[in-house]
Amino acid sequence: MTRAVPAALALLLIGAAPAPPAGVEYAMTPMTGANGLAAIDITLRFAGDADGTTVVELPNAWAGSDKLYEAIGDLTAEGGRIAGGGAPDKRRIDHAPGAPITLRYRIAKLTAADPAVEYEKARPVLRPNFFYIHGEGALATLEGRLAEPARFRWGPAPAGWRVAGSLDSAPRFTVNDAAQGIFIGGTDLRIASRDVGGQKVTTVLRGRFPYSDVEFADALAKVIAASNAYWQAPAVPYFVPMIPLTGWETGAMSYGGTGRTGGFALAATPNVPMTDIVRLLAHEYGHRWLGGSLGPLARPDAAEYWFTEGFNDFVTNSVLVRAGLRDEKEAAAALNELFLRYASSPARTKPYAALAESFWQDGDAQQQVYDRGNMLALALDSQASVRAALVQMAQHPGRFAPGETQAGRFLRVFPALTPARRDAMLAGTPVDLLGNLFYACGPLRWQEQPRYESGYSAEEKDGVLRFETVDTASPAWAAGLRPGMRYVRRESFKYGDSRVPIVMRVADEQGERVLSWLPRSEERVRFQQFELKPKAGAACRKRLAGN
Incomplete structure (x- = not known):
């Protein structure tokens, strides 16, 4: 017996376009011409909002840069119509409810010169033979849909080019995570990998540095293994690119990094010592937790950088000792640099709100945010184990209210940090350390010297x-x-x-x-210094490693 198929169902079976997958799919394709790289093409595929209107948010402001949307051109939408007017960093797409949308645009503004020490990392670097892109400067997002799942794929790479990114090995990520990725491509990339705890750790270098690719990859693997042990956490895939900065030819020295989804992005002048790069690697990997999985961040982010950045510096010293990349003498020297820098800073007693407001414009303010948090962590560690509290936060996120920030959570698990003590630190009250803080290593003593000028x-x-x-x-x-x-x-x-x-x-x-x-003035500065005992030994290394 033959049954009739309803017309509506027949359309579904034979003619309807497939529904777009949930979330947003990103694709990035480098386009080349006669003179090398010409543009980066970016595509987003997603289902439009159920009410028939989807608002696209273009890159705007990040890391001290603004009007990032000015780099975006040739914006088109299939499956809907881009409405005119509105804010320059937003585009409204009108469409049928839930319609599949394909959004395309192009970044075609090539950078005039290779990145120098003052380059703006928020702006995509496009040079004839390579590109280096932070997601915040290139990837559009959808209003109200940052938490939706996202996927990423590369389009075809030009002949002779290699491309790589932090999303390539990330198992699961959201639209917000995708916008915090790092993407690199070029004709001269050198890619290496290491196995750490059963997971792949990838490095990508271009340019020449005073250490080998092998040394760089091995140091990163040691940092990640030691960090995982410090936090008692499982291994994850990780991706670390580094590009050279110009300016070292005249004596400039600069290096910096930014935590990314599934990795972190580095840039450095070739004259930066390997020890500084290793410290930065450890700090940036620490953002897997601090500023990462430990909980929500404050808004604006800088409001609690004293915790997510300063405590991260505290952890970094322990991790490097644990990894065997710093012995007790090197750890003591790093602490002594901190103590002198903190005491000498012209921003030492400034209210934290002023530091946060000028964080991206004032180098002294930025460094003081890190150092003040680091000093607070050291002071607290003389009363109870800061590491134990951090590990508790990492292993038991369900114990906290969903919206409670990372610094707020720490206050709850570490009673010695009372609100009054936190507020004194925020007000600019100097943090002094107990003389027996490193009891197994040696004392802290007060010294004076001329202030740097x-x-x-x-x-x-x-x-x-x-x-x-x-x-x-x-x-x-x-x-x-x-x-x-x-x-x-x-x-x-x-x-x-x-x-x-x-x-x-x-x-x-x-x-x-x-x-x-x-470089000295008539004014004098008083600061603490760590005097390491001649035979500090294993007990000292254990203390410095956070055990």
């Missing part, structure tokens, strides 16, 4: 850096530095420490010369 100011005009003012009462003047001289490069210096001379090559109409002076 370079003695000059400089200004760059038309690509030439010249000394604008020189204090006539300073050691810089006594050494022969004069206004109008041209800066060539620093031979050596240690910012913040008046005991270490500045050695600088300068030039004037008489030619180049090397000047040297102690």
Whole structure:
């Protein structure tokens, strides 16, 4: 007996377009031309909102940069119509309820030069032979749908190019996570991998550094294994790219990184020592928890950077000792640098709200946020184990209210940090440490020395850096530095420490010369220093490792 199939059902069976998958699918494709890279094409596929209107949020402001949407062009939508008007960082798409939408756009603004020490990481770096893109500067998101699942795929790579990104191995992620990815491609990428706890750790380098790719990958693997042990956490895949920065040719030294979904992104001048890179690797991997899985972040984020960044620096020193990448002498030296830098900072007593407000514009404010949190963690660790509290937060997230921030959760699991003590720190009350904090290693003692003062100011005009003012009462003047001289490069210096001379090559109409002076003022600074016992040994290493 033949049964008739209803017309509506027949359409579903033979002619209807398949429903788009849940969430958002991203695709990224590098496009090349006669002169190399010409553009990055980005595609989003998703189901439109049920009410027939979907609002697309374009990249706007992040990491101190704004108007990021200006890099986006050729925006089109299949399955709907882009409405005119509205805010410059938003686009409204009108469509049938739940209709499948394909959004396409292009980033075609090539960067004028290779990234230098002051480059804006929020803006996509597009050069003829490579690209380096933080998701916040390139990936559009959908209003109200950041928590939806997301997928990512690469389009075809041009001949001779390799591409890689932090989302490639991420098992599950959301739209918000995708927008915090890192993406790299080029003709000269060197990709390596290591197995850590059964998971793949990938490194991607371009350019040349004073250490080998093998040393870089091995150090990262040790950092990740030690961090997982510190947090008592399982291994996960991780992705770490690093690009070189220009400017080191004239003595500039810079390095920095940003935690990403499934990894972290690095950039450094080739003259940065491996020890500094290793410290940064440990700090950035620590964002898997601090600033990551430990709970919601404050809004704005900087409001609790004293915890997510400062406590992360506290953990970093322990992790490096645990990994065997710092011995007790190196750990003590790192702590002594912290103590001097914290005591000498012109931002030491500023209210935290002022530090947070100028975090991305003021280097002293930014460093003080890290150091103040680190000092607070060290002070608290003399009363109870900070590590134990952090591990408790990591292993038992269900004990906290869903909206409670990470710093708020820590206050609940660490009673010694009372609201009054936290508020004193936020107000700028200096944090002093107990002399027996590192009882197995040696005492902390108070010292004094002249405050660091370079003695000059400089200004760059038309690509030439010249000394604008020189204090006539300073050691810089006594050494022969004069206004109008041209800066060539620093031979050596240690910012913040008046005991270490500045050695600088300068030039004037008489030619180049090397000047040297102690960067000190008449004012003195009082600070604590860690005096390591001659035979500290295993007990000291255990204490420094957070055990």
